[in-house]
Amino acid sequence: MSTPETRKQDVEHPSQDDRSRHGRDDHALSARPQDRTPVLMARQLEKTVGSGASAITILKGLDVEIHAGESVAIVGSSGAGKSTLLALLAGLDTLTHGELALFGESLSSLDEDGRARLRAGQVGFVFQNFQLLPTLTAQENVLLPLELSERRVDTEQARQWLARVGLEARVQHLPKQLSGGEQQRVAIARAFVTQPALVFADEPTGNLDRATGDRVADLLFTLNRESGTTLVLVTHDPQLAARCDRTLTLDEGRLHTHDGTTVPSHGPEGVDR
Template identity: 60%
Template sequence: MTSSQSAPAIVVRALSQKVSTLDGTLSILDGVNLEILQGQSVAIIGSSGAGKSTLLSLLAGLDRASEGEIWLAGEPLHQLDEEQRAALRGRSVGFIFQSFMLVDSLTALENVMLPLELSGGDDPHKQASQLLERVGLSQRLDHFPNQLSGGEQQRVAIARAFASKPQILFADEPTGNLDHQNSETVEELLFSLNRELGTTLVLVTHDLELAKRCQRQVRMHAGQLEE
């Protein structure tokens, strides 16, 4: 599936994840293979408990697989220690979660400035302000998360995720906590920023309409992946 125009952003080979339970070993993922090209948008769909979020967590380097290889942004994630994986995430990866995951004690502006300050970006205040304006929140810069609606909080989360211009963006049920109107707003932002910045977008969703907006859909079923 590799093309001459686009190199793989993610390559997965024979990925398995097993966990020990009181009843023995539970296989969550079983020999998953996947290749995602730079700039592609891919939806991972499937029923609850199929292993979608587990796969996303492994791809992002938040957890370590039992077996197999993951190449993320050209680096062998499976060979890196925790410190190296955290550094790779900081350089190349952005996240959007269903529960927003904003820092309650920081304003919208400060939440978006945070990754820019950590990465030593130029003029974090200016960049964060521009991003919040881009997502329609220029009037909400000094508001704290508890002063914002769910849709506004997710837009802050999107601005924060794109702040460091990540090569790869992972989104776990990004519209799961939103009503229809806010879901549409968030989806529009996600895909327009994805196109503008050439970011690879990998999202887990139960929303088939959202999944259809991606260039590819892959289905998790009983720990296996089906295109």
């Protein structure tokens, strides 16, 4: 989803017991803010690629609301459009039809730079392929969101976040000198360094073995719970999805709740149909 060209747009913790690792973090809800204002709201969201007879509609009239402090998993088969949906919700891609608001502001009214400004300092990302800049050290990668959000660049703050993810001895290492699990922990520190309101995670354990993936997942959910951050997680792993407050399944371009029912669609008048 992200390339070096998008750089200007965005950019082990103690393990938990088996119940926390392999089941939903039930205590997380009580630790989250009670504000029910939607952080993300989509109405009749549609994405079509191509044109004419070759046009393919990937997402079909989706409605979704995600509230402050929630953790929401989006699951589905390979090719279902999960990463496409995540890119749309984050404003990294543009929708074909519908309405989409992030922090109460319509993304369709903003150009690419405007969407980047809206995300800056408020949105963090964790990607399957880590997306660390190869010429920057771990510390410099973590500092990058602070620089892009025009906040005060604090190297000590970056060091503290690297220490929180267990990499205090790796601050000056380049990504190629780190294991996959270590690179993903740097990426998690980078995502949280600005204390964002919202974190998007796209298959955050997809390139890791099970044991390393479990440790990375523990870390992600621990930091998310401690920060009260809203988390939107795309995954093919049902165990990881089960740790979220809600699970939405993307199938044939439509969202379904975990119990199999379709997420209601709303017409222009706000009436369910």
